[in-house]
Amino acid sequence: MKKILVLLLFLTACSKIDISTSYKGQESVYFIYNINDVYSGGIDSITYTFVDKASTVTQDTVWLPVRIAGNTTTYDRAIKLAVVANQTTALPNTQYKLLDYNMPGNAFATRLGVVLLRDASLQDTSATLTLGLQPSADFPVLMKDTLMGDGAFYNRNQVRIIFNDRLIKPGNWDTYLVIFFGTYSETKLRFIASVLGVSTFPSSGPNALGYPTLQYYQNTVRNALLEYNANHAALTDENGNPVVIP
Amino acid sequence: MKHTINLLLLLILLGAGCYKDKGNYDYHPINDIVTTVAKDSFQVNQFDTLRISPAIAGLDTNRLSFEWRVYPITDPGNSLDPGKIVVISHDRNLNQPITLKPRSAYYNLDFVVKDTVTGVNYFKYMFVQVGTVFQTGWMLLEQMDSKADISFITPAYAPYHGVYSASNPSSPLPASARKVMSISTQSLLGTLNMVYFDGGGYTLDNTSLQVIGNYTKLFYAAPELVQPYEMIKPSFYSYGPYALCGGKVYGLNGLFASKLFGTAFTQPDSQGYTLAPFAAGGSSFGAIFFDQAHHRFLYDGGGTSTSLKVFPQNTTMAYNLNNVPLQMLTMRAGLGLAIAPTNWYAVFKNETNDSCFLYTLNANGNFTTSPVAAAWQPILNSPEVQRSPDYLFSSTVKQMYYAADNKLYVYDMAANQSRIIYQFASGENVTALKLMNGVITLATWNGQSGGGTVYYLPVAATGDISNNTYTQKVTGFEKIVSLTYKVG
Numbered sequence: 001m002k003k004i005l006v007l008l009l010f011l012t013a014c015s016k017i018d019i020s021t022s023y024k025g026q027e028s029v030y031f032i033y034n035i036n037d038v039y040s041g042g043i044d045s046i047t048y049t050f051v052d053k054a055s056t057v058t059q060d061t062v063w064l065p066v067r068i069a070g071n072t073t074t075y076d077r078a079i080k081l082a083v084v085a086n087q088t089t090a091l092p093n094t095q096y097k098l099l100d101y102n103m104p105g106n107a108f109a110t111r112l113g114v115v116l117l118r119d120a121s122l123q124d125t126s127a128t129l130t131l132g133l134q135p136s137a138d139f140p141v142l143m144k145d146t147l148m149g150d151g152a153f154y155n156r157n158q159v160r161i162i163f164n165d166r167l168i169k170p171g172n173w174d175t176y177l178v179i180f181f182g183t184y185s186e187t188k189l190r191f192i193a194s195v196l197g198v199s200t201f202p203s204s205g206p207n208a209l210g211y212p213t214l215q216y217y218q219n220t221v222r223n224a225l226l227e228y229n230a231n232h233a234a235l236t237d238e239n240g241n242p243v244v245i246p
Numbered sequence: 247m248k249h250t251i252n253l254l255l256l257l258i259l260l261g262a263g264c265y266k267d268k269g270n271y272d273y274h275p276i277n278d279i280v281t282t283v284a285k286d287s288f289q290v291n292q293f294d295t296l297r298i299s300p301a302i303a304g305l306d307t308n309r310l311s312f313e314w315r316v317y318p319i320t321d322p323g324n325s326l327d328p329g330k331i332v333v334i335s336h337d338r339n340l341n342q343p344i345t346l347k348p349r350s351a352y353y354n355l356d357f358v359v360k361d362t363v364t365g366v367n368y369f370k371y372m373f374v375q376v377g378t379v380f381q382t383g384w385m386l387l388e389q390m391d392s393k394a395d396i397s398f399i400t401p402a403y404a405p406y407h408g409v410y411s412a413s414n415p416s417s418p419l420p421a422s423a424r425k426v427m428s429i430s431t432q433s434l435l436g437t438l439n440m441v442y443f444d445g446g447g448y449t450l451d452n453t454s455l456q457v458i459g460n461y462t463k464l465f466y467a468a469p470e471l472v473q474p475y476e477m478i479k480p481s482f483y484s485y486g487p488y489a490l491c492g493g494k495v496y497g498l499n500g501l502f503a504s505k506l507f508g509t510a511f512t513q514p515d516s517q518g519y520t521l522a523p524f525a526a527g528g529s530s531f532g533a534i535f536f537d538q539a540h541h542r543f544l545y546d547g548g549g550t551s552t553s554l555k556v557f558p559q560n561t562t563m564a565y566n567l568n569n570v571p572l573q574m575l576t577m578r579a580g581l582g583l584a585i586a587p588t589n590w591y592a593v594f595k596n597e598t599n600d601s602c603f604l605y606t607l608n609a610n611g612n613f614t615t616s617p618v619a620a621a622w623q624p625i626l627n628s629p630e631v632q633r634s635p636d637y638l639f640s641s642t643v644k645q646m647y648y649a650a651d652n653k654l655y656v657y658d659m660a661a662n663q664s665r666i667i668y669q670f671a672s673g674e675n676v677t678a679l680k681l682m683n684g685v686i687t688l689a690t691w692n693g694q695s696g697g698g699t700v701y702y703l704p705v706a707a708t709g710d711i712s713n714n715t716y717t718q719k720v721t722g723f724e725k726i727v728s729l730t731y732k733v734g
Contacts, residue, residue: 211550212504216466219509219552226513 027070028141029079029103029133030156033148043148044158050118050165052193058118063111064131064159068103069143076102077138081112084158087130095119095127095163103138114161122165129161167199176203180218182246185237192217195224221245279304279359279368287373288355292348292380292454293412298340300357300370313358314340316374345412348378348453378453380409384687385455385732387426387441388698388724394423395724396441396455399700403718410441413456419443428732429477431487433498434505438464439732442474464489465507469496480534481527481609482585485550488533493520495535497552512553514544519554524577526590528609531618536577536592542568543607563619565605573597575632577607580639580646586610589620591639591646593631600632601625604646604659627663628655635727638681645709647686649676654688656709668703668711678729681705685717689726698723 033043048062066079079101083092090096097115104110114131121127135142145153170177173184181192193199196217202208209217222245228235235243282301290296302310313336318329335342346353352373359368384399396410396419410419422444430437439450440461447461462468471492479487489496494510513519520539527533533546535554544554557567572594582588592605606621625631630650638647644659647667652675654668670676670690677698679688686703702718703711 210504211502212499212506212508213466215499215502215504215550215552216506216508219512220467222512222553223509230516 025070026141027068027139028143029066029068029139030143031133031159032065032067032109033154033156033159043152044154044156045160045162048116048161048163049199050116050122050163051167051190051199052197053118054194055190059115060118061113061115062161062163063113065109065111066103066133067109068139069141072106072108075105077105078136079103079112079139080134080136081131082134084130084132087160088128090127090129090161090163091119091121093117095122096129096161098131116161116163118165120165122163124166126162126164126166129163130158131161132158167193170200172201172203177201177214180214180246181221182244183241185239185241185243187235187237188243188245191225191228191235191243192221195221218245275305277305277309277361277364277366279307279310279361281357281359281368281370283357283370283372286371287352287375289375289377290344291377293343293345293406293409295343296340296374298357298372300339302338302359306363309362310338311360311362312336312338313356313360314342315354315356315358316346317354317356319346319353344374344376346374346376347451347456348376348380350375379404379406380453380455380732382733383731384700385426385428385439385730386689386698386700386723386726387423387728389421389423389727390724391421393421394419394441394443396426396450397723398455399720403702403720405720405722407722409455410450413451413454417448417457419448423727425475425728427477427728427730429479429487430733431477431498432479433487434503435464435498437733438477440474440477444473446472447474464498465496467509469494469510475523476525478525479527480525480579481529481532483527483529483532486527486533488525488546490521490523490525490535493539495521495525495533495546495554497546499550502550508552511546514554514556519544522574522577524574524592526577526579526592526607526609528586528588528590528611530611531609534590534607534609534618536570536574538574541571543570557618558613560613560619563613563617565619565622567619570594570605571597572603575602575634576637578637578639579641580606581641581644584641587641588616589644591637593625593637593646595632602628602631623659623662625657625662628657629664631655631657631664635677636679638679638686640681640705640709643707643709647679647681649679649688651675652690654679654686654703654711658709667709668714668716674699678726680729680731682731686711687729687731689723689729691723691725695724696722698726700726700729 046062081101095117099113101112143156145155148154167186167189169184225245237243280303283298313333315331315333317331319332320329321327352375355372355374357370379400380398383401386397388395388397395408398406398409420443423441425442428439437452439452441448448457449459451458461474462472469491473492476490477487485499487498489507496507496510498504498507517540519537522536522538525533525535531545532548535544537544543557547553547555575593575595577592579587580589580591588608588610590607590609594603602625604623604625608616608618608620611618631648633650634648646657648655652670653666655664656667657664674690674692677689677691679686684705686705688701688703691698700720701716703716706712
């Protein structure tokens with residue numbers, strides 16, 4: 001009996017198994033999170049501000065990277081993206097616009113553009129726009145929870161965009177930045193940010209800016225202000241005072 | 247039956263053990279190669295030829311191939327580069343100009359002998375230290391038809407031709423190259439060696455003249471118009487140095503340990519400015535510039551200012567600093583202490599004819615007792631003064647040197663006239679000149695390839711050339727358009 005069993009074991013080892021060369025599971029699409037965003041509101045969140053954009057910028061597009069599980073196809077496949085109403089404060093067509101979304105044929109990944117509109121209301125408050133992927137004919141399955149780099153589980157079906165146009169007076173303005181930029185005004189900071197592309201100027205910590213860098217910033221903004229004033233009405237702040245860089 | 251099979255197998259195995267081995271077990275001596283050199287470490291200056299002739303012993307030394315390997319050769323632009331091995335010769339005896347970058351550490355130098363029959367490599371390990379003669383001496387910028395180059399003269403008057411092209415075979419210098427310079431920035435940048443050409447420039451390594459980077463890398467952001475002409479720290483009291491580029495001035499705040507030049511200085515008023523590529527400076531005004539577009543002098547606001555200022559209107563000084571309707575040809579330090587000369591001289595040319603004028607500025611002065619606008623005069627009795635490739639000023643007497651064609655002149659400011667103090671052969675024209683430590687170093691060119699010569703002309707107390715002759719003469723250059731003394 002034992003000999004028969006051993007013989008059977010050997011025989012089973014000789015059986016041929018066909019290994020499929022293609023994916024047999026169900027198709028799905030999911031967001032690619034940026035681990036760096038864990039420092040700016042959560043790994044599933046993107047923060048955006050219009051503050052450091054030129055005043056002529058009235059809208060901008062945030063790109064959400066997505067990838068598919070499963071095979072590519074030769075044709076475009078629709079991706080269904082919807083607002084998660086109970087987690088959203090942003091106003092459609094006033095503060096944002098969604099577009100039509102597709103996974104292009106023969107592609108494993110693409111980016112979904114969300115148009116953010118520079119509405120005046122964003123100067124007073126931040127808006128939150130939460131978007132979720134929905135099951136569709138092309139991508140019927142949603143991803144399950146995944147352990148991500150910040151130690152938490154995410155289903156990778158949802159992403160949050162927090163955006164504003166709101167200025168915050170740097171805490172070191174009156175003690176340090178005043179040397180380079182003079183008296184604070186929101187108009188001045190907005191102009192500075194639009195020229196330099198930055199609106200914070202740390203004077204301590206690992207990202208502290210040295211004196212020469214701030215001097216370079218000062219000189220750059222001063223030249224830009226002169227050019228602006230030469231081509232427009234002189235820039236005046238919210239208090240009615242002319243904007244001046246010393 | 248089972249036992250019979252086992253016995254049969256055993257017999258087969260035993261039978262195989264009786265097979266006679268017909269292999270070749272004769273011993274032959276191998277072609278063991280031994281190389282011997284008199285010493286195993288060498289010192290050589292860059293671009294000098296290293297010669298090593300090893301003795302080679304072995305049974306058959308006619309079937310060998312050779313490699314001279316040097317390592318590590320690192321990428322100067324990558325501080326983390328571990329380096330690579332470079333074969334500098336395949337000859338049996340090394341007889342090779344060494345172009346390796348000079349450095350204090352030794353390079354490994356391996357002589358690899360390969361037996362081409364057996365494929366066995368034999369190594370002789372040696373070391374080579376590459377020094378430089380380019381730490382101190384004259385850098386000469388030579389213009390040719392389709393390119394430019396930099397040659398070098400050591401303090402011992404030994405010429406090294408084509409140093410730039412040898413060090414930078416993949417970065418040829420454009421024919422538009424116009425200035426070579428070496429400046430101690432008195433900042434974290436240390437000494438900067440640079441060459442400027444139309445639309446750009448390079449910074450050069452201090453020991454090899456290898457290109458370190460593009461001129462624009464010296465700035466936080468590239469200047470709006472990249473046309474470098476000058477870099478100068480005109481005063482101990484200013485925070486420069488200043489880079490004069492494309493008609494604008496850019497400052498490096500050495501006091502606060504900046505390593506980068508900032509944005510163009512802010513214009514003094516709505517007129518804007520376009521600076522001539524010169525600067526003066528002193529204890530009162532750290533830097534004075536000339537706005538060629540609006541024919542006025544401007545000054546750096548001082549301290550950590552990054553704005554230019556207009557001089558206040560003043561009618562009591564020798565001339566109006568805000569109205570000099572002439573074309574600036576030069577502005578250089580003259581009479582006074584080197585650290586803060588009381589006299590800076592600016593030579594101007596009339597924009598519609600060849601008449602020239604000498605303006606004196608006192609950057610240590612004020613607007614009353616020691617006026618900034620100290621003096622001016624037309625330059626009289628000075629032939630072709632407007633055509634000089636450069637203008638040199640004595641720090642001890644009120645004299646200016648200039649050249650035109652094959653003649654070197656001294657201009658006596660008090661007498662307001664010039665005289666020839668040296669004359670070269672006809673057709674051998676002066677192309678560049680500098681005054682340093684009482685010696686005029688002067689380049690001439692006779693129009694022929696290799697017809698460039700550098701002369702050393704010591705200046706006597708009278709302003710004439712001592713003994714009316716040169717002390718040294720170095721020949722064999724192309725047309726030298728700029729020269730500068732480089733101090734490591």
